Amino acid sequence: MPPVKPLVEVRNLGLQFVKRGAATTIFEDLSFDIREGEVLCMVGESGSGKSVAAKSIMRLLPQPPAEYTQGRILFGGQDLLTLNEKQLCEVRGKKIAMVFQDALSALNPVYTIGTQMVDLIRLHADKKTSRKAALNEAKALLKQVEIRNVDDVVKQYPFQLSGGMRQRVMIAMALSSRPQLLLADEPTTALDVTVQAQILRLILKLKRQYGMTVLFITHDLGVVHQVADRVIVMKQGVLVEEGTKSEIFTRPSHPYTKQLLGSMPRIYFEEVNP
Numbered sequence: 001m002p003p004v005k006p007l008v009e010v011r012n013l014g015l016q017f018v019k020r021g022a023a024t025t026i027f028e029d030l031s032f033d034i035r036e037g038e039v040l041c042m043v044g045e046s047g048s049g050k051s052v053a054a055k056s057i058m059r060l061l062p063q064p065p066a067e068y069t070q071g072r073i074l075f076g077g078q079d080l081l082t083l084n085e086k087q088l089c090e091v092r093g094k095k096i097a098m099v100f101q102d103a104l105s106a107l108n109p110v111y112t113i114g115t116q117m118v119d120l121i122r123l124h125a126d127k128k129t130s131r132k133a134a135l136n137e138a139k140a141l142l143k144q145v146e147i148r149n150v151d152d153v154v155k156q157y158p159f160q161l162s163g164g165m166r167q168r169v170m171i172a173m174a175l176s177s178r179p180q181l182l183l184a185d186e187p188t189t190a191l192d193v194t195v196q197a198q199i200l201r202l203i204l205k206l207k208r209q210y211g212m213t214v215l216f217i218t219h220d221l222g223v224v225h226q227v228a229d230r231v232i233v234m235k236q237g238v239l240v241e242e243g244t245k246s247e248i249f250t251r252p253s254h255p256y257t258k259q260l261l262g263s264m265p266r267i268y269f270e271e272v273n274p
């Protein structure tokens with residue numbers, strides 16, 4: 001097989017947060033690739049820097065307090081760290097989209113789902129789409145994320161929807177720009193197990209349909225097992241191990257990865273290594 005091209009190359013990234021003159025280092029020298037078409041899972045304990053890594057790719061961290069001390073984040077060969085706000089607007093939310101754990105706070109509470117989606121779709125189209133056409137597109141996107149009663153949902157406010165439905169809406173909104181890269185930061189953590197499984201299946205289906213690349217952040221190795229092609233393991237801002245899913249699950253080399261795997265139910269090992 002020919003080598004797969006990286007879509008994102010994080011190279012020697014250094015990041016600190018500076019508050020009242022005191023600097024806290026998050027990454028000293030972080031490097032990893034996200035290869036085109038893969039689901040890369042980033043795992044690690046709370047505070048290991050997973051969300052901050054994704055937000056760096058999306059350039060969502062306000063500077064200050066965030067300060068990049070070294071390195072590059074190449075996306076399709078372009079260094080995201082050097083882009084100005086106008087250039088970033090062409091990438092953020094368009095070529096790269098993100099879904100978060102907490103869909104309720106990501107959605108605007110005072111507008112209906114339909115209004116929010118129409119505004120977003122028109123924004124992507126530089127207002128060249130009419131509201132009516134955008135509403136039709138919103139409904140089509142909601143159907144893509146397997147919402148059945150789309151005519152009702154577009155009239156509802158975020159608080160009227162279940163957690164799983166809100167997450168589907170957020171995924172639909174993320175898809176509205178046909179992104180090349182989806183950053184999914186613990187998107188199923190707040191959901192119960194059945195809904196979690198449905199959302200994971202949905203993300204994998206959409207990834208195939210849209211030909212997307214996915215960075216999937218989770219602390220749950222059960223989720224990794226279900227979605228990952230490759231895995232990177234983070235500990236205190238350091239990438240301690242990376243490999244294919246089967247390498248990580250069957251031949252972990254770092255003690256921290258072994259410790260994470262040790263806390264998992266046996267069923268996953270038996271499935272990978274019957």
Ligand SMILES: Nc1ncnc2c1ncn2[C@@H]1O[C@H](COP(=O)(O)OP(=O)(O)OP(=O)(O)O)[C@@H](O)[C@H]1O
Pocket residue numbers: 017026044045046047048049050051052053065219
């Ligand atoms: N805006 C910020 N200002 C200062 N420190 C921050 C900021 N955002 C994150 N941090 C710090 O960066 C470190 C990494 O946080 P991050 O949210 O990336 O961890 P995580 O691995 O995603 O954990 P979790 O699973 O709990 O979300 C933490 O020590 C956190 O306190």
